[in-house]
Amino acid sequence: MTSIAGLILAAGFSRRFGSDKRQAVLSSGETLLASSLKRVQTALPASWVVLRPTDDAQALGVPVEMPVVRSELSEDGLGHSLASGVRAISEQSTAEALAVFLGDMPWISPATLEPLLAAASAERIVQPTCNGQPGHPVIFGRQFWPDLLALRGDVGARSVLHAHADAVLRIEVNDPGVLQDVDTPAALR
Numbered sequence: 001m002t003s004i005a006g007l008i009l010a011a012g013f014s015r016r017f018g019s020d021k022r023q024a025v026l027s028s029g030e031t032l033l034a035s036s037l038k039r040v041q042t043a044l045p046a047s048w049v050v051l052r053p054t055d056d057a058q059a060l061g062v063p064v065e066m067p068v069v070r071s072e073l074s075e076d077g078l079g080h081s082l083a084s085g086v087r088a089i090s091e092q093s094t095a096e097a098l099a100v101f102l103g104d105m106p107w108i109s110p111a112t113l114e115p116l117l118a119a120a121s122a123e124r125i126v127q128p129t130c131n132g133q134p135g136h137p138v139i140f141g142r143q144f145w146p147d148l149l150a151l152r153g154d155v156g157a158r159s160v161l162h163a164h165a166d167a168v169l170r171i172e173v174n175d176p177g178v179l180q181d182v183d184t185p186a187a188l189r
Helices: 032-043 078-092 110-119 142-149 158-163
Strands: 004-009 047-051 068-070 097-102 125-130 138-141 168-172
Touching: 004 032, 004 078, 032 047, 032 097, 032 110, 047 078, 068 078, 078 097, 078 142, 097 110, 097 142, 110 125, 110 138, 110 168, 125 158, 138 142, 142 158
Parallel strands: 004 047, 004 097, 047 068, 125 168
Antiparallel strands: 097 138, 125 138
């Protein structure tokens, strides 16, 4: 079985949301970020979270045992945050694959993660789709981590998926949670 680390990206600035969406309260009573972290940590106990340099991790509900990566260039965009997280994990973990989650996606079903994690390997990129639409988490085999380390600006890993299209395994799931992120307050309803 492939060893897999988790990485939750939560260093964004919630500009479209209008306030710090990580602290928005869901109907369950949990904050958006705490709920997202719990889902990931349940499936992948070896998980890291990427935060802004000045964030108070405990105030955001990050479990004390979860390693925090501070993205010094988080204001420059998602690419920098992702590269920061990959750098930390590559230095601290022997995992063969990395499952990248967004900190604003609390509705991914735990059952959905099982086939995705089972398909992971060091030489493959695994991505869920729902109704043909690509979603998260995306699981990158270790051989693709150097490409992730090179990311900059406000772009995610789409370029890595395109550059290695022959290594991408898309798995269709019946879970709209892989598509549902929270960009505006209306998305919480």
